[in-house]
Amino acid sequence: MNSRWKVFLIALSAVVAVGGVALASSHREAPFVTRHPKVDATDFYMFRSYETGRSAYVTLIANYIPIQAPYGGPNYFTMDPDALYEIHVDNDGNAEEDITFQFRFQETYQNLHLSIGGKNVAVPLINTGTVSSGDTSNLHRTETYSLKIVRGDRRTGTVQDVTHDGEKVFTKPVDYIGDKTFTNLAGYEDYADDFIYDIDIPGCGTQGKVFVGQRRDPFPVNLGEVFDLVNTNPLGSPTGEANLLDDANVTALALEIPISCLTNGDEDVIGGWTTASLRQARVLNPSPLPFDASVEGGAWTQVSRLGMPLVNEIVIGLPDKDRFNASEPKDDGQFLTYVTNPTFPAILNLLFMVDPPAPPRSDLVAAFLTGVATLNQPADVVGSEMLRLNTTTAVTVAGSQSNLGVLGADSAGFPNGRRPGDDVVDIELRVAMGVLQEPDPSIDGELPYTDGASFDAGDFDTAFPYLLTPLPGSPSN
DSSP states (O other): OOHHHHHHHHHHHHHHHHHSOOOSOOSSOSHHHHTOGGGOEEEEEEEEOOSTTOTTEEEEEEEEEEEEOTTOTTTOOOOOTTEEEEEEEESSSSSSOSEEEEEEEEEEEOOOEEEETTEEEEOSSSBSSOOBTTBOTTBSEEEEEEEEEEESSTTTSEEEEOBBTTBOOEEEOOOOOOHHHHSSHHHHHHHHHTTOEEEBOTTOSSOEEEEEEEEEOOOOOOHHHHHTTSOSOTTSOTTSSOOTTTTOEEEEEEEEEEHHHHSOSSOOEEEEEEEEEEEEEEEEEEEEETTEEEEEEEEEEEEEEESSTTIIIIISOGGGHHHHHTOOGGGGGGGHHHHHSOSHHHHHHHHHOOOOOOSOOGGGHHHHHHOOTTTTOOSSOOOOOOEEEETTSOOOOGGGOOTTGGGGTOTTSTTBSBOTTOOHHHHHHHHHTTTTSOSOTTSOTTSOOOOSOOOOGGGSOSSTTOSOOOOOSSOOO
8 A cells, every 4th residue: 555545544544533433414413402403513514616716715514404304394494593503614723713604593574464354364384475586575484694704712703794795684595395386496496596695704805605595415325224223234335225315405504715714824724613502591481472482591502513524423422422512622632532442343343243443543543633744734733523624635626526535536525624425424434444454354444335325526516505406395296
């Protein structure tokens, strides 16, 4: 194995050293967020934009609200107006955020009524007619949001408004209710495209972009089989199993930011992760007012965190899952045991009589926590879990990307950031079982492990926001 491949493979091994293996996007991964799905992050992506002419930008996508049934009316899937959603960037390797983008949401209602027997009666639906690009008059509910940039500490740093055409308020498109409301797929696409904004970022001389809205869940995986004691054949055909999330949507918070606005001028590697926070206190109103069933107060308290895929879902033990979600990267040393003694390879061993590398996996800790020196390691780095991207790595266009990322000789892919078409499941399965080790007949790492759900960049759009139009609640007949 040549030295170049050793470096690439060490990068991948780092992911699995902490996680054992990742087998699904982060849906319902901790006890607390199962009760609060609006603040449950499902996936986080960070990559140099591969849309034609946009390679000087980085796209960051944080997906929330898992496993959305497209037909989930009459309320569908709004973001939580009492929550704070954030995307953080560390641009000097010290495991602390240097730039944070903050999203806050609001809902407004027209309180539409119909005259029924001479009385005005409020309607039970969020729309009373068709909706189209340029005509939203039939929508009962409108969801808007503000976007701020914080430089320095997320709570004590300098806060400024991100704007579009001088406006501070952005609008989120309503979910894809169905093809009667929007006529057809093209009708919804035209409508949703109206909410892709060019944004002015204080301190940044070049505009970026933002889109917040429902998208098709971008991460194929055999979710049910995986959590039923891996009730599938991990050495089967890569197309031998169905994607059990192919009927679900998520809500995406997508940003496209000039690279020069994210790096600090000295360091080219950035780290990124997303969090959601709630107020410490909630008082329920026993006699709810219209659209006001509780009062929230107190300091912001982080309840959800996601950087590298699936660390909390598959790696962290049940007693510590909520604690991980409340933690910050600078404090990740507290979870070291889960790094050096990952449990999932041992479970695979029990189920399939395969032989993963023996613990402790201390040889992999440094690579996971710091990035890899020749790939995506900051010059001065504090060990911490986050997605890391070398912003100088050349973009690989969609038609040439390998869905195995660095393992497939594509250094612009996972774990050097993460693109929508990177198959992190198959990558991490193979690494977990020892593909990084020198050839050794006592382990089974050279086998082509897969969850069976195959996908690549061709399954996504080639322009911002990259994720596909959501599935309709009611398709055309």
